[in-house]
Amino acid sequence: MNNDTWEIGGKTLKSRMLIGSALYPSPANMEEAIKESEAQIVTVALRRQSAGDGGGNNFWNIIKELNIHVLPNTAGCHSAKEAITTAQMAREVFDTNWIKLEVIGDQYNLQPDPFETVKAAEILIKDGFEVFPYTTDDLVVAKRLADVGCKILMPWGSPIGSGQGLMNPSNLKAIRKQFPDLKLIVDAGIGKPSDAVEAMQLGYDGILLNSAIALAQNPIKMAQAFKYATISGRLGYEAGTMQEREFASPSTPTIGTPFWHQFK
C-alpha cells in the first residue's frame, strides 16, 4: 500500500509520475494508458487548427473526462517571446496558471535554450504563472532559474524522445543536493522503467515521460510498469540504500558453519 503524498504547484498529489498525451497509437489507447499510469498530471499542447476542422475537440474532451490536472507546454517555441505568448494562450484555453516552459535552443537534440528559458521564466512568474521549466542538468542554469523564482525545476535525463535514460546522474544528484527545497522532476529521455527507478532513487520528486510509454509495444502495460517503477524508486530513496562495499560480505551467519563449507 502506497500512502505517499507530495505537493507541487499548490496541489497535493499521490502519483509522482507526470505523463504526456502524445504519440499513442490511438486516442483510446492514450486514454487507457493514462488511466493505468494513475498519473494525476497530463501534459498537453496548443497548435493551429484549421477553421472548419474542430478535430481537437475529441482529444480535449477525452482529457477533460480524465479529471486530472493539465500541464500545458510551450513545445516548439524558440524564443522567450514565443513561449510567453503560448503560455498566455494556454492559460486561457486550459484555465490553469501552470506552464511547462520549453524554449528550444537546438533543433538537432532539442536542447533547451537556457538564456531564453530564464528570461521567459522571470516574466511568466511575475505574471502569476507556476512555471515548470524544462532545462538541462546544468547546475548554474538551475541556479539562475531558482534566482528568478522557479519553485520547480525539470532537468532532462537525456534529449527529448531519445529513451537514453539518465546521461549524467552525477549532475542530477548535484542539483538535488543544491536545491533540497525545490520540486525536482526528471523530464525527457526516460526510456525504461529502470530509468524511472534511478531518477526517483536520486531523490527526485517525480518524473515526466511520454515516448517511453506511448512508443512501447504495449503502452497500457508500460504505463503500469512506470507506475510501479516510480513508486519503487521513491520507496527505495526513502528507505535509504545500503553503503556500497569494496569486498564481498556474507549475509548468512558464519557462526555454526559446518566444517565441509569452510575454505582452506
Add this chain to the structure above:
Amino acid sequence: MIKVSINGEIKELEENLNIKEMIEALEYKQKGFAVAVNTTFVSIKAYEETIINDGDTIDILAPVQGG
C-alpha cells in the same frame, strides 16, 4: 477587403472586423481556442475592441496532444 494570414494561410476579410466578428466569419468550430495577433496574445475580453488590420498575422490555437 483586407488580406491577413490566419494560421499560416492568406485569407481575405472584410475591413474593420474585430476578432469576435472574424471568428464568426471563419465559422471556427473548435470549442476551446486562444488568439494571438502578430505574435501577441489577445484575451477573450479584448476580442471586440481588437480590430484586424491589413497584413496582420493571426494565430488561432487549440488543444492537441503534447509531451
